[in-house]
Amino acid sequence: MSSAFTKSAARNIFYGGAVFFFLLLVALTFDTMNTLPKRDNRANLTESAARGKHIWETRNCVGCHSLLGEGAYFAPELGNVYVRRGPEFIKTWLKIQPTGAPGRRQMPQFNLTEQQLDDLVSFFKYTSGINTAKWPPNIEG
């Protein structure tokens, strides 16, 4: 780099740029928080769905599955599983794990109560209603 461009000029660009773009990020975040009520399906964020999220977290589901595309890629996307499979399938599926099919990927048995299963289903119902800008491309996730 040429000597006309000094280290202190570079330093000023760094500090100025960092502060400016951080403030821009904060402004966009503020606007996002104001827009979210129209998009984040909070109407369906019931007590049951909130408990379901807790089940989702404490069983480390994200260690194999993705949720709205984030998580692990070892097992299917579950953000839209409520639409893809429906509530009864989800509950039955959880009850019959693991399949024990030789050589196939296995899901642990979490021994959830009927209440916990319903909470988890409420959570998936809630996630399936979030406005994700039409993602995923199709029902398979």
Add this chain to the structure above:
Amino acid sequence: MKYKSQAVAKPYFIAAIGLFLGQISFGLIMGLQYVVGDFLFPAIPFNVARMVHTNLLIVWLLFGFMGAAYYLIPEESERELHSPKLALAMFWIFLVAGAATILGYLLVPYATLAELTGNNLLATMGREFLEQPLPTKVGIVIVALAMLYNLSMTVLKGRKTAINLVMLLGLWGLAIFFLFSFYNPANLVKDKFYWWWVVHLWVEGVWELIMGSMLAFVLVKVTGVDREVIEKWLYVIIAMALISGLIGMGHHYFWIGAPEYWQWWGSVFSALEPIPFFMMTVFAFNMVSRRRREHPNKAAVLWALGTGVMAFLGAGVWGFLHTLAPVNFYTHGSQITAAHGHMAFYGAYAMVVLTMISYTMPLMRGREANSPAAQLAEMWGFWLMTISMVLITLFLTAAGILQVWLQRMGASPMSFMAAQDQISLFYWMREITGLFFFLGLLLYIGSFFIKGKPATAKDPATARGLASATA
């Protein structure tokens, strides 16, 4: 080594390498589970192996960053570390907390672990990369604050350089943004939105400051190029990193419920994110070719050049590949993401820590450079690991393209598992390449035990390698 207290870096680096070995071992377990689904089930289910794999990565990189900071800050500040005892105490606390956490993952069902560690008081667990129990998270904060106190006092009383200021700023940012890991609202969109304030603002934000500082420090030492020049580069690189990376966070906000204007902000700014990484490559090669001295530690120079190139490929090119919203619509949450993640973490952060270790470890062991035989083994380790990682990335990319095609495009898309069955060949090739990576790592570790007369700058075998690298 100019100051005695710099030696506290040594245990940090040894722990980092040990945990790196653990990380790769669990990576191999997961890689096999991708194709032999019931391997080690139910003893180590995939989610547990993955948690261990990613958490070990984070913890060993943090050990590496801390070790690097404890080494370079006294030297840059031209004084002893404020409190070497505190640094050593923090090392043991972090090591014990880290080991206990990993053992907890492996030995206790996750739900029980959550119950036992107070997750019901403040639920923070069960989110990707932030799986640590509450006491571990609090421990990370305490260790980070003690470190920042120690390092800040050292810098305040000593010489201020761009290198130590940028390092300190990066570490403060790391600690501050980690605090978002304690915020976990029931609203999934908000949860995800602020989760990225830890994850993205670490790896595509403040960690780049830490990386830049480490790279600049090593380049000053091994090339002898004027500090003014190197520090100017450092500022320009990190300026570009934050200018592109802060709003570039929008590329994570496309499909999680955030407003759709993020598709524009995220696409445009994250398309600029390769620039700082490209500059790091140019920077490293430029400084080495303008070197004013022949440093006898050729292995360290190789790592410094390698991290520039691989960070650009992994973070820059593979990031750009799927960062534009119309592309990401199809690739989001596929093996493409995994491909990018592997090469970016290895190229940028694993390799820059190994650069720092390569440069400092011989000094802490009382010599300017290791023997030519030890360096040769280390450089073989470099090439084996690096080439393996390139292949792993290519195989995962192939798997990802096929996955997207089969599962997300076309008239009759396959289900997730049906598509996985179709691409298992690439998972096998990834796993076999992973074994070569593991061999490379063993060779790298073995190089620390090879004795012999320390290399000098005139040593022909290593000098030739360097000349061809920068020709």
